[in-house]
Amino acid sequence: MGSLASGIDVKVLDYFTREIKKVHDLHVQIAIVVGGGNIFRGRMAGDTGISRVTADNMGMLATVINALALQDLLENAGIPTRVQTAIEMRAVAEPYIRRRAIRHLEKGRVVIMAAGTGNPYFSTDTAAALRAAEIRAEAVLKATKVDGVYESDPVINKFAVKYESIDYLEVLNRELKVMDSTAVSLCMDNNIPIIVFNFHTSENLLKVVLGEKIGTLVSREGGRWLNK
Numbered sequence: 001m002g003s004l005a006s007g008i009d010v011k012v013l014d015y016f017t018r019e020i021k022k023v024h025d026l027h028v029q030i031a032i033v034v035g036g037g038n039i040f041r042g043r044m045a046g047d048t049g050i051s052r053v054t055a056d057n058m059g060m061l062a063t064v065i066n067a068l069a070l071q072d073l074l075e076n077a078g079i080p081t082r083v084q085t086a087i088e089m090r091a092v093a094e095p096y097i098r099r100r101a102i103r104h105l106e107k108g109r110v111v112i113m114a115a116g117t118g119n120p121y122f123s124t125d126t127a128a129a130l131r132a133a134e135i136r137a138e139a140v141l142k143a144t145k146v147d148g149v150y151e152s153d154p155v156i157n158k159f160a161v162k163y164e165s166i167d168y169l170e171v172l173n174r175e176l177k178v179m180d181s182t183a184v185s186l187c188m189d190n191n192i193p194i195i196v197f198n199f200h201t202s203e204n205l206l207k208v209v210l211g212e213k214i215g216t217l218v219s220r221e222g223g224r225w226l227n228k
Contacts, residue, residue, distance in 0.1 A: 004038075024079050026209070030111075031131060032070070032110065032112045040059050042056035052120060052121070056121060086119075125142075129179070148163065148164075172184055194219070
């Protein structure tokens with residue numbers, strides 16, 4: 001969305017593309033789960049008269065729009081991609097098939113996963129955790145506008161302490177707004193570390209992949225950072 005009120009800011013997509021390319025050039029396998037909040041958020045439809053199920057379906061379709069836009073810019077930059085959707089729409093993208101996704105990654109393609117889990121009541125965070133478990137990803141990188149996980153909202157509390165690393169259970173018990181509880185629990189059950197970082201700082205994604213201590217690490221050990 002960038003500086004726009006809604007929709008897609010191509011300048012932001014171009015920035016994302018450049019940051020992703022830096023990692024792809026290292027021959028790192030990348031799967032991207034996209035949201036759709038810049039177009040439509042299902043949970044915001046409560047006062048509109050639209051049912052939650054219908055609203056969530058609309059939100060999942062919004063993620064497909066973003067996925068197709070990102071695909072175009074990545075391919076313009078010479079990065080091979082595949083868009084896979086949890087809701088079948090074969091005219092514009094492949095259906096999500098786990099083994100096919102893994103094969104694309106092995107061939108050096110960036111796999112963009114859209115339409116969430118394909119079910120209402122589940123967030124994009126949960127979709128990311130689910131797909132990470134299915135394809136046996138080494139980590140979930142939560143790309144946000146904040147530089148990590150804080151004990152409270154740093155916008156409201158300027159003295160809020162940022163965690164360098166934290167345990168899954170502490171995130172759940174303190175109800176910290178890292179990802180929704182379903183997503184955190186799924187990562188905990190499958191021992192998939194989560195790294196929350198500011199994607200809007202250039203080269204942060206690259207630094208995370210190279211093992212630098214960027215953002216906040218959420219893991220079972222809590223105090224141990226990922227090895228390079």
